[in-house]
Amino acid sequence: MATAYKRTAVYNRMQQEAASRPGSVSVQTPNGAVWMSPIEIALYDAMRREGLSPFPQFYIQGYYVDFAFPDVGVAVEADGAAYHEGVRHEHDRKRDWILGRAGWTVKRFHGTTIYHKAANCAYVVRREVEGRRAIAAAAAREAAIRRQARRDALARPFRMIAGLLRRKYIERIDPPKP
Secondary structure (H helix, E strand, C coil), X not given: CHHHHHHHHHHHHHHHHHHHCCCCEEEEECCEEEEECHHHHHHHHHHHHCCCCCEEEEEECCEEEEEEECCXXXXXXXXXXXXXXXXXXXXXXXXXXXXXXXXXXXXEEEHHXXXXXXXXXXXXXXXXXXHHHHHHHHHHHHHHHHHHHHHHHHHHHHHHHHHHHHHHXXXXXXXXXC
C-alpha cells in the first residue's frame, strides 16, 4: 500500500514538472491525460500512425519510461539534448542495465532524430515490437505442442488398456468362429 502511494506521488510530481516545462502539452491517451514534451508527442503520434498502442509514462522496476509495450517488454525513451550529458547519461545507462536485467529492451531516440525523423523512429519500434510478438507467439505454439505431447504420453497407457478391454468385450459378445 505504501509503495503504491509513493509511486502515485512520484508520478504526480513528475507530471507537474512536465506540465511546467515550456512546450509541454496534455495529451489524451487511452489511459488518461498525460503531459508530454514536444518530442514525446511527435514520437507518440508517429507510433500511433504505425499502428502501435504504447503505454505512456509506464512504471518498470522503480522507473517511469516514456513509452512501453509491456506485452513484449519493450521500453521507448525520447531523450532531449539535456539528457545526453554527464551524470544524466550515466544515470540512463544504469537504468537501461536495470531494465535489461528485468527482461526489457530499451530503445532510446535523441530529440533531434525524433524531430526530423519521427516516422523512422516509430518504424524501428514497430519492427522491434513485431519481432518480439512473433517470438512470443512461436514460444507459445512450442509450449502448446509440448503440453499436448505430455498429455498424449500420459493418456497412451490408458488408451491401450481401453483398447484391450474393448477387444475382450467384443470377443465375449461375438466370440470368434472356429
